[in-house]
Amino acid sequence: MAKRRNLELMVGTFVALGLVALFFLAMHVSNLSLNTSGEGYLLQARFANVGSLKVRAPVTMAGVRIGRVDSVRFDKDTYEAVVSLRIDATIDSIPDDTFANIFTSGLLGEQYIGLEPGGSTEMLRDGDEIVHTQSALVLEQMIGQFLFQKAGESG
Amino acid sequence: MLDPLARLGRRVLEALERLGRGHLLLLAILLGLGEVLRRPRLLWEQMFNIGVLSLLIVGVSGLFVGMVLALQGYYVLSQFGAAESLGVMVTASLVRELGPVVTALLVAGRAGSALTAEIGLMKATEQLSGLEMMAVDPVRRILVPRFLGGVLSMPLLAAIFSAVGVLGGYFVGVGLLGVDEGAYWSQMQAKIDFDEDLVNGMLKSLAFGVVVTWIALFQGYDTVPTSEGVSRSTTRSVVQAALVVLGLDFVLTALMFGD
Known part of the structure; x- marks a missing residue:
């Protein structure tokens, strides 16, 4: 009887492990995930264009990640876009x-x-908005502008 | 003069006969699947033999495959300044390909060979005939629980392999090589699609489960009932399962991710 219980216990653990792994893959690895860590405070920033900014992308100050x-x-x-x-x-x-820019690493x-x-001596608090923002640099737009300028110079 | 031709013909006919017997056996197993509902305990025993006992090798392999992927991937990606994409690379490789395929190969070696040897010995020692004498159908009593156990265990093992691999990649990529933690997860979550990647990977794994267990069972059931025959069947079971898994993987990949 005890042996049978052991067997059932092991198989149950195995199946549970497998399901946990599946759940982990679904929730933590794929795009089903909606996890947000609840620590820290929230700031808002409005951008005309966020480029391909992703949720969970780093927020840095002086190159150090602060959020x-x-x-x-x-x-x-x-x-x-409200970020x-x-x-x-x-x-x-x-x-x-404070000024918020969208940069590209590399x-x-x-x-x-x-x-x-x-x-300023006034500090931002939870829920406040960063007023000064600059949009993402979209590579295609930059190339377009560059070509446009060149054309203007030569003509 | 005509002897070589006749030999060739005999070879082909034998192969075709084996193929036919294999499919008939699969049909008999599928028809008998209801049997496990009456005796679920037989299924638990086989899930223990195939699933639980393979956990160690699958888990350790997954960990190291993930860690190696992170090391190698980082080396190449950092040359393009795209080391942040390490998470995507590790996970996509694991979930789409390496998880299902390597797990299937490991299970074929670890559990498939054991199944073949077990059933081959049962046949060699005439236990299967004994069951038939007692009016117990050996296909339903012996093969069906093993088949179902293998088919159900395979996707679970593959999921464990992939999950452990992703964590292994995380340890090496974020812990050792200094990839940004948020970038590792966020790029992964942005680029790995649930239906496209995860579900397809699991379907692959299910297909491999059917194929690997089927080959192992058939090789055991169809063995020449001598000790030499059993040993040969065991080898053949592993080799054939590996070849079929790799071939089938190509076909399934072309079908799933082709367009």
Whole structure:
């Protein structure tokens, strides 16, 4: 009887392990995942164009990661992208005239948000909005502008 | 003069006969699948033999395959400044290809050979005939639970392999090589599709489960009932399963990810 129970226990563990692995793959690896870590505080920033900025992309200041992108959504009234940033709770001294840029790591790398602190003495708090933003540089647009300028010079 | 031709003909006919017997056996197994509902305990025993006992080798292999993928992938990707895509590369390789295929090869070696040897010995020692004498159908009693156990265990093992591999890649990529943790997961989550990648990988694994167990069972059931015959069948079971899995993988990949 005890032997049979052992067998059932082992098989049960095996099946449970397999299902956990499947669940992990589904929720943590594939695009089904909707996980957001609940630590830190949220800031909003509006961009005319976010390029290919992804949820969970790093938010950096002076090149050091201080948070992550929490969500990216579209504001249908202003036609802007609203990005919410989750900043580590320990970084509580971001001035309210901070500048938010979307940068690309490397020529074809992942996009991230770089914050440049301003000089204000007022600090941003949970739910506040970063007013000064600059959109992502879209490579095609830059090439287009470059060609347009060249054409203007030669003509 | 005509002897070589006749030999060739005999070879082909024998192969065709074996193929036919194999399919008849599969049909008999599929028709008998209801039997496990009456005796679920037989299925648990086989899931233990095939699934639980393969856990160690599958888990350890998955871990190391994931870690090696991260090392090799990082080396190439960092040359293009795309080391952030390491997570996508590791996961896509694991979930789409390496998880199902390597698991199938490991199970064929670890459990398939054991199945063949077990059933071959049962035949050699006339236990199967004994069952028939007692009016117990050996296909339903012996083969069906083993078949179902193998088919059900395979996708679970492949999922464990892939999950452990992704974690292994994470340890090496993020812990050792300094890839950004958020980039590792976020790029992965952005690029790995649930239906396209995960479900297709699991379907592949299910197909491999059917093929590997079927070949193992047939080789055992169809063995020449001597010790030499059993040993030969065991070898053949592993070799054939490996070849068929790799060939089938190409076909399934072309069908699933072709367009």
